[in-house]
Amino acid sequence: MHHRALIVGASGIVGRALADRLLSAGWTVFGLSRGLNAGVPGCRSVVADLASAESVAAATASVDVNHVFFTVWARQANEKENIRVNGAMVRNVLDSLGRRVKLEHVALVTGLKHYLGPFETYASGAVPDTPFRESQGRQPVENFYYEQEDRLFDAAARDGFTWSVHRPHTVIGFAPGNAMNMGQTLAVYATLCRHAGRPFVFPGSAAQWNGLTDMTDARLLARHLEWASTSEAARNEDFNVVNGDVFRWKTMWGELAGYFGIEAGPFDGIVRPLEGRMQDAADQWREVAAKYGLAEPDIYRLASWWHTDADLGRPMEVVTDMTKSRKAGFLDYQGTPDAFFDLFERLKAERLIPG
Numbered sequence: 001m002h003h004r005a006l007i008v009g010a011s012g013i014v015g016r017a018l019a020d021r022l023l024s025a026g027w028t029v030f031g032l033s034r035g036l037n038a039g040v041p042g043c044r045s046v047v048a049d050l051a052s053a054e055s056v057a058a059a060t061a062s063v064d065v066n067h068v069f070f071t072v073w074a075r076q077a078n079e080k081e082n083i084r085v086n087g088a089m090v091r092n093v094l095d096s097l098g099r100r101v102k103l104e105h106v107a108l109v110t111g112l113k114h115y116l117g118p119f120e121t122y123a124s125g126a127v128p129d130t131p132f133r134e135s136q137g138r139q140p141v142e143n144f145y146y147e148q149e150d151r152l153f154d155a156a157a158r159d160g161f162t163w164s165v166h167r168p169h170t171v172i173g174f175a176p177g178n179a180m181n182m183g184q185t186l187a188v189y190a191t192l193c194r195h196a197g198r199p200f201v202f203p204g205s206a207a208q209w210n211g212l213t214d215m216t217d218a219r220l221l222a223r224h225l226e227w228a229s230t231s232e233a234a235r236n237e238d239f240n241v242v243n244g245d246v247f248r249w250k251t252m253w254g255e256l257a258g259y260f261g262i263e264a265g266p267f268d269g270i271v272r273p274l275e276g277r278m279q280d281a282a283d284q285w286r287e288v289a290a291k292y293g294l295a296e297p298d299i300y301r302l303a304s305w306w307h308t309d310a311d312l313g314r315p316m317e318v319v320t321d322m323t324k325s326r327k328a329g330f331l332d333y334q335g336t337p338d339a340f341f342d343l344f345e346r347l348k349a350e351r352l353i354p355g
Helices: 013-024 053-059 080-097 146-158 182-196 205-209 218-230 249-260 281-293 304-313 323-328 338-351
Strands: 004-008 026-031 044-047 069-070 105-109 162-168 236-240
Touching: 004 013, 004 080, 013 026, 013 218, 026 069, 053 080, 069 080, 069 218, 080 146, 105 146, 105 218, 146 162, 182 249, 182 281, 182 304, 182 323, 205 249, 218 236, 236 323, 249 338
Parallel strands: 004 026, 004 069, 026 044, 069 105, 105 162, 162 236
Antiparallel strands: none
């Protein structure tokens, strides 16, 4: 049977990589989004307000698919609203499609906040021991990831499709306009440091500087999503998904600085969040964009200081176990330094940072 996919959030960091992957494998791909960012060539655009059941139903009325991939979330003011809005997005899409088409498999991308808790209580409670394992289950807190899972499970029981849940660590990938993009944020930060002749100062915590961590390349996550949607061993399972290597930021920071030809500032153990230090960054970026003829003068289309601060400011080690995926047959690996450098080269090629 020919695979026909709807990617919810196709213009985002995960959705873009997944669309590229599925299109290259011969899938027919529909991309559902708000239409605010450029789509992926070859992906059939579907525009809707995901929070509105009526808008989703109207936009998907003629969409005929057998696979759905959720790769999107909408940040709200608090976790109660996160639960309401993000749970509704899953429900609205699956209710609309479930009335018309026979779905085979639905995949949901969440993340390590499954173990760490939501942003407003981020890592403030009893965090499970690392490495995080799927068997550790849910934390006793409200979490919109759990709401999304429950809406997925309800629809699967009703409509008879299989499901998978995918939990990446911080994702590295190409996606201008994406609100959670550490790779692009660090590229912009390094470019501004080079432009101003300032040292590349680590913004995070001593725990992150010294401890082990890992990350997830969007391309590897795309392969994981395709694998799980077509593998019997992955049906109705939850999976962590990371690159397969581990590193310490005190080493990685120097490698990133070396790529940009700048000095990595010494780390003195003090957290220096980017959001508090980037007050003039928008004006500085417009200068850089004009000087080098860059395609995007709006820094907020490229950088998300708050998200990078949240990840690099964690007060504990965060490292993830991939045993469950390995045992089920997914053996792909991606070196994290190369994931960063590949992204930086892509940003140069697209004229989003200076060459």
